[in-house]
Amino acid sequence: MVEDKVMIMTGAASGIGLGIAKAFLNKGAKVVLADLDKDKLNQEVAQLKIQGFDCIAIQVDVTEENEMPQMIEETMRHYGRLDILFNNAGLQHVTPIESFSTEKFRQMVDIMLTGSFIGTKYVLPIMKEQGYGRILNMSSINGVIGFAGKAAYNSAKHGIIGLTKVAALETATEGITVNALCPGYIDTPLVRNQMEDLASHRGVSSEQVLEEVLFPLIPQKQLIDIQDVADYALFLCSDGAKSVTGQAILIDGGYTAQ
Structure with missing residues (x-):
């Protein structure tokens, strides 16, 4: 399915990113774990290497346009190719709009939406040259429904779905698929x-x-178990999902069915 495929996972030092990265490693993928938290990242990657997994750690700020291409170049130097980009970096902050710091709003949108745009922008030339690529963007049920107090998170996650659709259309004949995962409460x-x-x-x-x-x-x-999300991500990166692109895929236990 993803054996020997090379993946970059942002926001990989903990939580969902780390869990999904481990699932891909267990299936034989080679994974670049990228995160701003250098100490936590190096700690996790050291443990994974002890277990025999093929992975490296790269510290990156996804909002810095000069750092993202450097990360991608380092991945190419180390592995020689790049098959999967998983834009996962994110954070949460909950407060009503009238008390929501504009600085915090900009930071969150920058990390979750602009960071995903930058990553996509710089991997596309590589994936087009390869004639193959999988881009996964981490959205949320809050990318399709509203939730009081989450102005920045909802805005970014809705935006990610729009970005996903545009990127899918622009790469539809290039052997590349672009999809967004929209999990509920994990x-x-x-x-x-x-x-x-x-x-x-x-x-x-x-x-x-x-x-x-x-x-x-x-x-x-x-x-929702992290493995449930990881299993869907693994499917989307398989040849069996080559016709699935531009989709916002809900994994929410029925939350949005009501």
């Missing part, structure tokens, strides 16, 4: 910590928060 330490914070604020248990706040929104009544 079972990560970040989500669990958010539940604990909310539970502490309400004076209830984190399980009560899940049952009373989240699960009424999710027909399957469960958080």
